Amino acid sequence: MKTTLIAALGAVTLGLSAFAALEAQEGPALPGAVDPARITRGTYQADSAHSLVQWRVNHFGFNDYFGLFGDVSGTLTIDPAQLGQASVDVTIPIASVTVASDGLRDxxxxxxxxxxxPDFFGPEPQPARFVSKSVAVSPGGMTADITGDLTLNGVTREVVLATRFTGAGANPMSKAETVGFEGTTTIKRSDYGIAFALPVVSDDVELEFTAAFEKAAAE
Incomplete structure (x- = not known):
């Protein structure tokens, strides 16, 4: 009887240990959450280390290839009580483009x-810039179409960014209030004077971006 009781207690102990280990694997709650209530009014600066723009084109009808622009800078001004009045102004360096091979970058x-x-941008391309003009927010406030002017290769055209709110909270490293977004749009490179190898390299360029903005501590 005593042996049976000890065995039963041992089984319970092992079960509790396994449950505790499972809880530990799940880890703590993430600093950011998809919760609009976490956004506070103010002006935020782009987190250049964690904001990227990916471009994608089709090559000869065989496959798509893509690259990244980083080091994004700029500002987001937002008031959760008036999301439709939000504005964004960001600059994207072209010269620091990242691709899979040195040959393609050259x-x-x-x-x-x-x-x-030059075939594409040339050795000293000016940065691209997007400046918003209007924001059409969805009824739930989680997505928005942001209309603005994109200046690229010295040409300015109106584009619409289909944007999704991805999270807000305090950055555990910098302690800054942070808000994040992702989105997409498609442009025609010929509209911006980049017509090399058309149509065997696609005119349509799919752009996908992910951006984080941090609020100054003083605000």
Missing amino acids: HLLRAGTDGGA
Whole structure:
């Protein structure tokens, strides 16, 4: 009888230990959450280390290839009570483009042959810039279409960013209030004077972005 009781207690102890281990694996709650109530009114600065723009084009009808622009800078001004009045102004360096091979990067940034126009951006491209003009927020407040002017390669065109709110909270490292968004749009590179290899390299360029903005501690 005593042996049976000890065995039963041992089984219970093992069960509790396993449950505690499972809880430990789940870990603490994340600092950010998809909760609009966490957003406070003010002006936020782009977190350049964690804000990226991915571009994607089709190559000869065989497959798509893509690259990244990073080091995004700029501001977001937002008031959760008036989301439709939010504004964003961001700058995206082109010269720091990241791709899978040095050869492709050189192609994107090399000078034109014999003084001619470069195939794509050239060796000293100006940064791209997006400045919002209006924000159409969905009824739930979780998504929005942001209309604004995109300046690229010296040309400015209106684009619409389909945007989704992805989280807000305090950054555990910087302690700054942070808000995040993701979104997509599609542009035609020929609209911006980049017509090399059309149509075998697609005119349509799919853009996908992820952006974090941090609020200054003084606000």
